Amino acid sequence: MDFLKSAVASAISQGPPFPYTFGDKVDIDASIWTLYNGTRRADGSNCSIFAFDVPANKARLPLAKNAVKKLRTMRHPGVIKVLDTVETDSYIYIATERVVPLRWHVKRKSLSPETVKWGLYSIARTVKFINDEGSSVHGSLRVASIYTSESGEWKLGGFEVLSNVKDDEAVIYTYGSLVPDAARYTPPELARSGWDTLKKSPHSAVDAYNFGTTIFEVFNGDFMGADQAGQTKGIPPSMHAGYKRLVNANPKARITVGAFLEQGRRSGGFFDSPLIKLTEGIDNLGVKSETEKEEFLDDLDQLTDDFPEEFFKMKVLPELLKSVEFGGGGPKAFGVVMKISKKLSNEDFESRVQPVVVRLFGNPDRAIRVCLLDNLPHMIDRLSQKVVNDKIFPQMVSGFADVAPVVREQTLKSVLVVISKLSDRTINGELLKQLAKTANDEQPGIRTNTTICLGKIAKNLGASSRTKVLLAAFTRSLRDPFVHARNAALLALAATSEYFTEEDCAARLLPAICPSLLDKEKLVRDQANKTLEVYLQRVRKAAAGMPDTVQPPPQTTEGAGPRMSTPQPSEASSWAGWAISSFTNKLAAASGEIQTTRVEVRSPEPDPSRRVPSTTSSASALHRQAVKSPSPAPPLSRNSSTSAAEAYFKDPEPIEDDAGDAWGDMGDMDDDGNAFFDASSEPAKTVKKESVASPQPLDDGSEPDFAGWLAAQAKKSTPGGGSKPLPKGLTKANGKTSTTTAAKKPLTSRPATKVVAKKIDTKPKDADDDDGWGDGW
Structure with missing residues (x-):
């Protein structure tokens, strides 16, 4: 074989130029020709070479020359196509298309x-x-x-x-x-x-x-x-x-x-078959009428897998692709292209079909776009990630905002097909941006499919934004008026529970799911129970692993204790038991009698061994002292000119009390409908300034005396008592403290101030949304 190749090469070198390279010899029946596979030197394309050795077959030389002449002059699609010929006294070569x-x-x-x-x-x-x-x-x-x-x-x-x-x-x-x-x-x-x-x-x-x-x-x-x-x-x-x-x-x-x-x-007849009709019509497909084209494509679609693969790859496929792209072949022609493409190797698909598919995604024809999206699952495995992410998906984005609902819906469904070929940046950027729009689509089916889509691509979302996106999208869908949208949200929540923390489950998801338990539709109610159980199990499992308490052990001193004690195990049988025992303990440590009206104290000097809290402060003031005192204050001096409670109530600008506002105006009413923490309705008796005992701060070792702190601040602000300014609202325009006047005014003369319940804004704070995904949903 090597000898034969060298002989041929030697003969070519001595004759006229022949721009083809000989390859392997091909076995054929008895013939005057020797057949070789060859390649064209200019472009490397395949060809076949028929070689005739003149010295070895001189008797049949007229046959070889006749063949060369007739092949060059007989032009017909069914005749072997001749590329070039060479005739010398030693050999005759005919270069043709590659044949077998x-x-x-x-x-x-x-x-x-x-x-x-x-x-x-x-x-x-x-x-x-x-x-x-x-x-x-x-x-x-x-x-x-x-x-x-x-x-x-x-x-x-x-x-x-x-x-x-x-x-x-x-x-x-x-x-x-x-x-x-x-x-x-x-x-x-x-x-x-x-x-x-x-x-x-x-x-x-x-x-x-x-x-x-x-x-x-x-x-x-x-x-x-x-x-x-x-x-x-x-x-x-x-x-x-x-x-x-x-x-x-x-x-x-x-x-x-x-x-x-x-x-x-x-x-x-025996030649009446779709395959033969296809052969006759494929060459002039572009010039057929619409009716003829429809009939031709119908015949193509009826073909079984028993057709010659090479013919469809080399002849039919290029014509169909041209028809789809330029000749108005439409979706039906592209469907046949996909059917033929199944027989192609990955290399052939990449070279013959992929470039046309990429160009077709830029075609504004909606029918072509829907056809491409329908067939995307059949070709996605053959498309590289770079092609999908950089060329196809940017063209697909326009479908999310198309005015035709069928295009929007089909584009949305195709997200599941291409998601594996998209980069993280594209998924967490452009894709989520488009899904945020379809989640608010006017078509309920598209909203529902968006929820389903998010549930299925949750694993592909970035960890930094996944929780925020899913929470915002699913909780919104739970309130959708479309029953299947609500059901889809519950299904998606059940499928994506692993992506939420236990805190999210308890604080945000369970409260959002619970209203669905009483949904008007049984379908939603049943699914809500299933989804709720999923999250309850997670919360229970997390709670089972938590410590009983994170509070340090109580440290009490003799004669003093906390206002509210920790419930003991023996008290667990009643939810209010610990509160009752706490008040009982406090009453045992208190001394003196509770007066409903202020009494005049005649003793000029109180017994230092027994300090009784000043009765000038009402029970309501004492209650607020216990709740609002920010820090313990030292006892006021005996010559204090005013009562701390009177100074607190005299404040012209009420100090903000968030806790009170949050609870609202409780009314301070007792069981009989009377004011619970009100002072006596009788006029207060006059109390001599010099006979008023210095109020003893109520130091229980745990909470500060807010009234005592105000009195101390008032003392420091008097002339000679220091230059530190009083808190806002305790200073009059003439520079004198407001507590002096307040001390001379009866407690009951102050009009009752209506406590307005502060509205709680349940809207999520902007600062909580680092990436801004919640706004989009």
Whole structure:
């Protein structure tokens, strides 16, 4: 083999330039030619090279020269396409399109019956053209003369004795018997009387007989001689009648190949098949009318998987792609493209189909866009991540805002298909931005599908924004008026529970789910119970692992204790038990009697061994002291000119009390409807300034005395008592403290101030939304 290649290369170097490179030798039947695979040096494209060695076959040189001449002049789609020829005294080379001998397929029996019919139809058309339009005789028609191209089409060669019947010096009369294996395929009349008999019989009779033997050979493998002519073994029954007439022993009784072709093309004939109709119509698909195009595409869609893959890849697919992109083929043509693409390798798909798909996504035709999105699952595995993320998805984005709901919905469904091919930046940026819009779509079905989509792509979302997006989207859907949207939100919450913290489950999700337990639709109520159980289990599991308390152990001193004690295990039987015992403990430590009215104290100097809290402060003031005192204050001096409680109530600008506002105006009413913490309704008795005992701060060791702190601040603000200014609201315009005047005014003269409940803003704070995703949802 290496020697042969070197000999060929040496011959080429000595002759005219031949811009093709020889490759492997191809095995063929007995022939005057040696067939090689080759490549074109200019572009590396495939070709075949028929080589004839002149010194070794001088007797058959006229056959080789006739073949070169006829191949160059006979132009027909069914004839092997010639690229270049070279003739010297040493060799003859014919460079053609890349072909494979049909004998290979026949031996392997790799051809389906429909493909064989399609191939015979193509050869019959070519022979008819040679006989009728060319007024010629092929003279050597057999399987060995037929090749298949890269597109799978059957191409006719073997033009060694092809002759025009009007030429008296035609090669066929003189050299017909020199063709290899000529005796096996020669018609009976020629075997008896020689090739000159052609002049006495119809010139198409030889090709008709050889076409019949070719039919037998294709279906059975080999034709051994005239004895097998007429046998119908393996031949489809629909061909029997026409086949027998082709191989009739009487040349004048034979039908022509053209007649056999017309017989097969009749309705219901053996050549009446979608595959053959496709072959006839594919070349002029772009110029067909809309009706013809619809019929053609319907025939294409009816094709089974039993079609020649190479033909569809090389011939049909390019024409269909052109029709879809430029010729108005529409979605139906693209559907056939996808059907053919299933047979393509990844390399062929990338080179032939992918560029057109990318361009089609930029097509504004809605029908094309929906068709592309419908077929996206069939081709997504063959599209690279770079192509999807950088070229296809940016074109898909326009579908989210299309005015046609079907485009928006189909685009939304396609997110699940392309999500694996999108980058994190695209997912957490442009995609979430578009989903935030479809979550508010006017179409309830699109809103529902958005919730479903988010639930399914939750694992693909960024960890930093996932919780915020899902919380905002699902809780919003729980309030959707569309029943299936609410149900989808509950389903999505149940499926994505792993992405929420226990705090989110308890504080945000459970309160959001609970209203659905009383939804008007049973479908929603049932799902709400299931979803609620999922989150309750998470919360219970988290609570089971928490410590009993995080409070430090209580530290008490003699004679003093906390105002509210920690509930003991024995008190757990009643939820109010701990509160009652706490007040009991406090009453045991208190001394003195509770007065409902202020009493005049005559003792000029109080007994230091027994300090009683000043009765000038009302019970309500004491209560507020216990609740609002920010820090303990030192005892006031005995010569204090005012009561701390009176100073607190005299404040012209009430100090903000958030806790009170949050609870609202409780009314301070007792069981009988009277003011609970009000002072006595009787006028207060006059108390002499010098006989008022210095109020003793109520130091319980745990909470500060807010009234005492105010009195201390008042003392510091008096002349000579320090320069630190009083808190806002305790200073009059003339610079004197307001507590002096307040001390002279009865407590009951101050009008009751209505406590207005402060509205609690339940809207999430902006600061809580770091990325701003909540706003979008």
